[in-house]
Amino acid sequence: MIKNYFKIAFRNFWRHKLFTLINVIGLSIGISAALVICLIVHYDLTFDKFHKDGDRIYRVVTNFSFQGSPGNNAGVCGPLPWATKNGVTGLQQIAPIFRLFQPNVVIPNGSKESARFKLQDNVIVADGDYFKLFEYKWLAGSASSALAAPYKVVLTSEQAEKYFPGASYDQMLGRTVVYDTLKTTVSGIVQTIKQNTDLIFHDFVSFPTAFSNPSIKEQLRLNNWGGTSPEYQLFVKLAPQTTAAGVERQLNDIMKKNYKSRPGVTETFALQPLADIHFNNLYGTFNGRVADKTTLLELSGIALFLILLGCINFINLTTAQSAQRAKEIGIRKTMGSTRRQLILQFLSETFLVTLAAVIISAAMAPVILKLFAGFVPAGVNANLFSQPGILLFLALLTVVVSLLSGFYPALMLSGHKPVSVLKNQAQNNSNKTRSAMLRKSLTVTQFAIAQFFIMATILVSKQVYYATHKDLGFKKDAILIVNSPWKNRQERLNQVLLNKFRAIPQIELISMGRDAPAAGDLFSTEATYNDGKKEIKLENFGVRFGDENYIKVYHIKLLAGRNLRPGDTSKAVLINNTLAKQLGFKSPQDAVGKVISKYNGNAGDMLIAGVVADFNAESIHAAIAPVAIMTSTNFYFNGTFHIALKPQTTTGDDWKTAIAAMEKAWKQIYPEDDFEYSFFDENIARLYTDEQHTSALLSWATGLSILISCLGLLGLAIYTTTQRTKEIGVRKVLGATVTQIATLLSAELVWLLALSFVTISPVAWYAMNRWMQSFADRTPISWWIFALSGGGMLLTALLTSGFQTIKAALANPVKSLRSE
Known part of the structure; x- marks a missing residue:
């Protein structure tokens, strides 16, 4: 059958x-x-669905509130893990980890040349409890003792094979691995995790090493309850029948006993489920992708x-x-x-x-x-x-x-x-009517879905174009960003490199500082201003670090006062107009010469040297923030070259020549580090990567939905014209023109399209309006988006069915009306 x-x-x-x-x-x-x-x-x-008892594994995270403004950090303060081991009940395992910042790895090889691996990510300090919390397959060494002593390291199989190619796992035990100046001995090899995981670590240095090494111990800040770093994290496994809320209460009680936060500032711990790490952008993952x-x-x-x-x-x-x-x-x-x-x-x-x-x-x-x-x-x-x-x-x-x-x-x-x-x-007539009504309803649904995608695609593309072409208050084009190497950065070397860059004829101007005007993050601080009547607290205003050429490179307009000078350091600042208004000044000129006190909790004062026009310090998802621009002698805030290039000549090779010359100069100063650069306008575009992906996705969805709809429409047009062949023949015999017949056959299609347009437009407007709420600065939802969508869909539908309709209208009525 x-x-x-x-x-x-x-x-x-x-x-x-x-x-x-x-x-x-x-x-x-x-x-x-x-x-x-x-x-x-x-x-x-x-x-991370494969971990045993994964539903009982949590990461301890820290939530802040500054005068009502929330903040989040995946890390914890230095003393918390050790206080947790002694003072919190209901925990089965407690595993602190500390990420080393991109160490350079050297593998000594006796008399032969040592193998070197630059800037290794995912190297952590951990103890044996980490391998009790997250189960690994051990290929060499012992889980109970591998990380018990100082200066020991456990490697994943993949990393071990990279460091010691050709050696067996047992032969790798006892070999030396040097992380910058930290010399360790391999004490274990574990199988690299093959499943999907955010725990991408491959080098595990023993935690006793941190207690013996002054540099790492200082970074851990084991006695500082007020310092929180995302590099220092804590994982816990709850005992059966223990609730996360109960553990959170105990953690916060410990914090209250040991640390009193500043007025207006609260700091609390929370437990983040292991399954939530991959999806929670507030705290992030270890590989950067959420x-x-x-x-x-x-x-x-x-x-x-x-x-x-x-x-x-x-x-x-x-x-x-x-x-x-x-x-x-x-x-x-x-x-x-x-x-x-x-x-x-x-x-x-x-x-x-x-x-x-x-x-x-x-x-x-x-x-x-x-x-x-x-x-x-x-x-x-x-x-x-x-x-x-x-x-x-x-x-x-x-x-x-x-x-x-x-x-x-x-x-x-x-x-x-x-x-x-x-x-x-x-x-019968009833069945025919019911069948026709179903086909019409389904066709309207098809057209409505296709038009929704068209409307959404046009709006998202419009917003992305607006974001990448809007006047953000600074120049974006022909500017290179070059970061001096973190590991080997020296003020003296940077100054030598700066002079070499300045000698390149294709470079117009260079500024030394930190981040560009718009970047992925905004360094923030706090201060106070006394206007003689009351004290105004400045909570979390943004800071951009740059020298006297900073606003010149980026063409940021100076509204009042003077620019920064080489000797200003952090004693004088430029503030934007939004910050001036927040301080209560009615005009930019009123702010010039005033003093902001207690910057970042210190007793020093900052003179407002000038006021600049507002600019977007972040993506346009956020409103324009109050921002100050200042110079700094700290190498952390003064290691980025902002390079304005001269316009290209007719040959079009000027920028390539400049970049090649910069790379040559770089290798003379920092021979061990790779020369890397980025164009500022491309960095701005990357701020909207998610929106660009959404636009591309919607474009494909729109194209596919139109294609599917048109295929169905073509099939229906073929069927309809075939069914109405005799009717068309009779009408032609009675004098109907090709245009009249084509219009007759297309009329129903137009009405169906109009119905789908009227039905879906309010839904599309509501959905697009909700999506646009994530932008503080957004393009309007213009009427022409709907008109273009409806008109485009109508044109596409008429072109799809038009060939078959006109073919039927042109057919010889003699053939269609004969009986056999």
């Missing part, structure tokens, strides 16, 4: 090749999108809509063809077929179409992943056989799509009465 179902299905596919092809392509597009999105979602949702659950939901929604569009096509075309299969159904029923058998027959046809679409989608997945390489996380792969969860998803998707697409057509087709269909009365 089943063999017969499939044999009949293939015959029907061959008889209606065009409609079958349209259905397969429409479903393939939707399923391909769903498959790729499922790969992304599955990848992110499987992070997945966004909202984005994953949006991706899933797009996949669902695209699959829905393919299913709508299938239902529309299948129900439209019902009259052509009516006699087949009548004969089958006369020969004894039951309605259940007919439903299974039609569902088997739907299943085969869906299965073909799934196979095509699986074959296309690697190509799509490469196409979206800039958007898809690096760890996502299309090897379906190594991901049983994805294979299960495809199997379920095949069944669900088959039922969603095929159940109603099967129910409708199997319901024909044999007496009526064999008398050429396949459908």
